[in-house]
Amino acid sequence: MTMLHPALSSWSEAPRVRSMNGQDVRPEGRYVLCWLQQALRARDNPVIDAALQLGNALGLPVLVYHGLREDYPHASDRLHRFILHASRDLARECRQRGLACVQHVDRAAMREKGLVYRLAADSAAVLVEDQPTFVARWQAERVAGRIDRAMLAVNAACLVPPAVLGDGIGSTSAFRRRHEPLRAAWAEAADLVPDAAPYDGPLPFAPDRLGTASDAELDALVGAAEIDHALAPSTLFVAGREGALVMLERLMDTVLPTYAATRNDATRPIGASMLSPFLHFGVIGPREVMATVDAAAAPAASKEKFADELLSWREWFHYQARGLAAPERYDRIPGWARETLEAHAGDPRPELETLDALTHGETRDETWNACQRQFLIDGWMHNNLRMYWAKRIIAMTPDPETAWATACYLNDRLSLDGRDPSTYGNIAASFGGGAPGRDGPPIYGKVPERSDGSTRRRPSGPDWLATAAARPGPRLAVPARVPVELYLAE
Template sequence: MPHPLPDALSSWSEAPRVRRMNERAIRPEGRYVLCWLQQALRARDNPVIDAGVRLGNDLGLPVLVYHGLREDYPYASDRLHRFILGASRDLARECRERGIACVQHVDRADRREKGLVYRLAADSAAVMVEDQPTFVARWQSERVAARIDRAMLAVNAACLVPPAILGDDIGSTTAFRRRHQPLRGDWLVAADWTAKVAAYDGPLPFTSDRLDVCTDADLDRFVAAAAIDHALPLSPMFPAGRDGALVMLERMMDEVLPTYATTRNDATQAVGASMLSPYLHFGVIGPREVMAAVEAAIAPAASKEKFADELLTWREWFHYQALTLPAPERYDRISEWARETLAAHAGDPRPEVETLDALLHGETRDETWNACQRQFLIDGWMHNNLRMYWGKRIIAMTPDPEIAWATACYLNDRLSLDGRDPSTYGNIAASFGGGSPGREGPAIYGKVPTRSDGSTRHRPGGPAWLAAAATRPRQTLVVPDGLPTALYLSGEPLV
């Protein structure tokens, strides 16, 4: 008999967010309910913590929030590490304000903690984890769920509307929007649960790094001590942590939303887009909080609707899609017709092929592509309109379609703060052939529609903007000998 959800969770209004990851029992004799966070790095309106608090209250146990940062995740760099540490510090501070204990470990040469999550789980009644459908968070939680001897429950913290209530039969964005839109109102109000049990202060199998009391200089020291890519610097555009997210939210309300419907596609505008995606990716802010700000903003209805469509239709559609795919990162996720037409053209002459070095550094023969890539390289983010050109053009700039896919995922994942996300692979898949086939087109692309750079180049000032953007001073990164493609190619096992 499969174990049902515990009553404390099945009776919860947010129950559709929760699913069992294994069939093991809850152990009420545990010391705490463990909330193991990997990416949803916020303490408020975090359904993983709220589910843990509900279960803990029912069992008479406290919640223990744990976040660990390893050095060996793919593409670990100063840029990603520092952004994550800033978010983790604020997570711990806000947990403390909520009366919940939060412990952290940052792996480094003089302090490694092998198997820490297993040791923490061994003292728990149950483990709550976020339901992330891509990359490390997915692989790790699946591995741990299979190995521990107690219940592990996954909770969706990324989406406004829990994907589980949408059914499993939606095949297009249009159908998704139709089903998703009428449900949104039901999920807009968050209710943090108050822990009835005092914050956990019992024994631990390690000494926590206590990021909550760390200064910026302390966090910088953690980064410096880690065996990671130190050549990729922090992004000056995206300060880490809750303050960074809240500044961006305010900017969105005051400067972006008033004209969003008309300026969102203009990459030359400094305030055309919200730049919230890094904070959403790492869960520093959730869609519910963003939507509350949208509702409160003074802006035309058309702008609010457009923004809600991007945040709720497009973002949540790619989460929904990824949840149904065994490996959303792999080339074989793109539509069959696109794989067929790209394979039929794989042998076409490719005079525009570039080296990985030129691609990574934005030093190709294509000025517009360089302008796009330098945003990834320097800012750790790229404007949506540029991403659409970048994702199409890379098909002609690489030796074959599967290498093109792996290269696009690699550049996006290594450099962009919002990479490694369901939106990463979903959007690249859309560039490689989302929707329906077009008419047989030029060499290399076959029936995959192409895209020009006209939406930027033909704007007033567009050519000058592109020329400047393509030559921004940049750093030099280490280029791997071979493309690290194993994650992305068809049929390759995941790490």
């Protein structure tokens, strides 16, 4: 494998960067291509900074590119709109930063094939974010294997780059011990300044100029795409950078002061930051969130609890996923859990539900319906409901593999923060995290079950659950069987 270009290997953020294909940088290129898929922010973005570090050394401009296809799994108005608003703000803020940013949004009137390859052909190197799950990973790996110049992956999702942690960390407590002392050293964004003027040379396509698009024009792009139009955008979130900043302000003013005490109360909407969709799409990064938390006047216990969620848990799941060939697949759950679930696969299942009833939150379990309708209507679910939601699916589906695929499918299709290392890591933890229990209960075997007591036993719990389970939601097209191809081994 070729070494990194010296401009990158000597850079302070070098541990974020790895070569994906061992190819060389081609200094004769017109630009350094910064291909963003999910890290949709212009500042505090290590992918852009790595591209600038290389571009400045080569005397080349950086060209930022974001493309949105119609055929990614679970494509819907909900996901498309959230992404397009983030992409518009990316373009606007790139311009303020002195960078050219071009976009392409696939739709019937304007389809392009192989755009990344065509853009790469004129580049010195391609910088892409190092995402360990789903489409961003699959696309980057495919392109890396087919281009004849350096493709470099840059970690933009984590505060501490996973590479500096070393391999083989096997538990969250060991992860915390390794991670915590390194945080301060990685807390500052580089935000490099481009030496070159914004790229305005030839392009192999007519780009969409989202930076100047109105809301109506973005809506028209969503409407013109061949995607699931029945799944409406979430009204719980303002999309784009503005939405992330609204949530950040809310975190400081309302959430943090009581976070340690109220985070687990699903009946009180002030308990959680609701930042996960913005973190998933990289609209905001953990460094910016933590800088705000550190500066906030809030009790130390709340700040520590928040840091543990955002830095220990989230970055642990990123670390885990990076070491897995397919973090989305059932075979990632621990052997003992698969064994015990499969040993009980033949147990009677009186609580079986159809995929249609599950998707629409119309099962016989009121608490489960309350959870599911948050996914269906809001595109987000409160943390305290999620473990109950995932574990109950095991009893509501015919076998453990179908349960896994169903949990991933519902989370990925409906939730704005789905398709993430935290999605599959947490579902895996629900199916087989921690130590095995005593083999006893039917269906679950040694996998500990979870009751709905943490919500139902609260004074307002029963009323809250009944109301939440009865919220009217959209009617979606649901396949007869859960699509398993993304989630089970061939």
